[in-house]
Amino acid sequence: MNLSPLARFVxxxxxxxxxxxxxxxxxxxxxxxxxxxxxxxxVGLVDLLADASVPNDPEAAVRALSEWLSAVRSTEPTLxxxxxxxxxxxxxxxxxxxxxxxxxxxxxxxxxxRLRQDIEAYRARIAALRAALxxxxxxxxx
Amino acid sequence: xxxxxxxLASDRAILLGARPDVDGSDLASLLLERGRAIVERSxxxxxxxxxxxxxxxxxxxDLLARKAASVAVHRFEILAGRERALRAEExxxxxxxxxxxxxxxxxxxxxxxxKALRAEIRTLEEExxxxxxxxxxxxxxxxxxxxxxxxxxxxxxxxxNESRRQAAVRFFRRTLRA
Numbered sequence: 205m206n207l208s209p210l211a212r213f214v215x216x217x218x219x220x221x222x223x224x225x226x227x228x229x230x231x232x233x234x235x236x237x238x239x240x241x242x243x244x245x246x247v248g249l250v251d252l253l254a255d256a257s258v259p260n261d262p263e264a265a266v267r268a269l270s271e272w273l274s275a276v277r278s279t280e281p282t283l284x285x286x287x288x289x290x291x292x293x294x295x296x297x298x299x300x301x302x303x304x305x306x307x308x309x310x311x312x313x314x315x316x317x318r319l320r321q322d323i324e325a326y327r328a329r330i331a332a333l334r335a336a337l338x339x340x341x342x343x344x345x346x
Numbered sequence: 347x348x349x350x351x352x353x354l355a356s357d358r359a360i361l362l363g364a365r366p367d368v369d370g371s372d373l374a375s376l377l378l379e380r381g382r383a384i385v386e387r388s389x390x391x392x393x394x395x396x397x398x399x400x401x402x403x404x405x406x407x408d409l410l411a412r413k414a415a416s417v418a419v420h421r422f423e424i425l426a427g428r429e430r431a432l433r434a435e436e437x438x439x440x441x442x443x444x445x446x447x448x449x450x451x452x453x454x455x456x457x458x459x460x461k462a463l464r465a466e467i468r469t470l471e472e473e474x475x476x477x478x479x480x481x482x483x484x485x486x487x488x489x490x491x492x493x494x495x496x497x498x499x500x501x502x503x504x505x506x507n508e509s510r511r512q513a514a515v516r517f518f519r520r521t522l523r524a
Contacts, residue, residue, distance in 0.1 A: 253360065280420075287424050
């Protein structure tokens with residue numbers, strides 16, 4: 205089926221598994237934040253696609269626009285949830301990795317050297333105790 | 347402020363394919379100009395059927411542009427965030443393996459060795475007292491409060507699929523015998 209450019213764009217909105225290759229447009233004058241600028245650019249992009257896609261017949265135009273709007277509205281909750289879920293998962297993974305990284309650093313840089321130092325001291329103490337015991341025989345062997 | 351805008355390359359390709367008349371080198375300014383013009387207009391969520399058809403088309407186009415743009419930004423964030431998600435997954439896996447190696451293969455032998463040596467010191471000190479020697483006069487002494495307390499340490503038991511299977515078999519054997 206030969207879809208119009210806007211119909212293809214609307215269909216692809218629900219596909220958040222495609223290529224993540226991005227294109228950088230610009231430069232442009234924009235006092236807004238990155239997210240806002242991207243939103244405004246997409247508003248413009250959709251409107252330009254509409255110029256090339258909306259049928260000339262007014263009633264057909266209303267039908268097509270209503271269908272696309274309805275398709276976009278039905279896509280939004282799924283995508284919003286997917287975004288929330290993926291960001292939460294990523295953030296929790298980053299948090300776990302950070303916490304574990306601290307734990308690993310604490311173990312490697314503090315606990316292991318302390319344990320090795322303790323073991324060295326224990327061995328020296330044991331050698332000294334054995335030497336002292338060797339100088340004083342057991343009662344039964346006197 | 348001069349800025350650049352990042353969008354999905356596939357979206358840019360659809361636009362340039364549909365609008366060969368659009369100048370790709372000045373696309374950012376064109377999109378922003380169009381976008382601002384639409385967003386600055388007051389939004390009408392309702393599109394009553396008794397409105398003149400041209401007005402209905404205008405309202406629908408504005409609504410569609412805003413809504414589709416909002417969804418497109420979500421999709422951009424999901425797809426562009428995939429790189430970060432992969433890095434987070436890798437960091438989580440790597441730190442898990444490092445942590446497991448430390449807690450399974452490196453720390454337990456040292457703690458068990460320290461525990462055994464501490465017990466041996468106590469036995470030897472007891473023996474010294476029994477023979478009339480004051481162990482506190484034997485050097486080097488241990489500064490116990492400054493050592494790591496490992497006397498109650500037990501090696502952690504890590505379950506494997508095989509160990510879980512064997513435990514299940516033992517459980518059912520006991521149950522069947524009873």
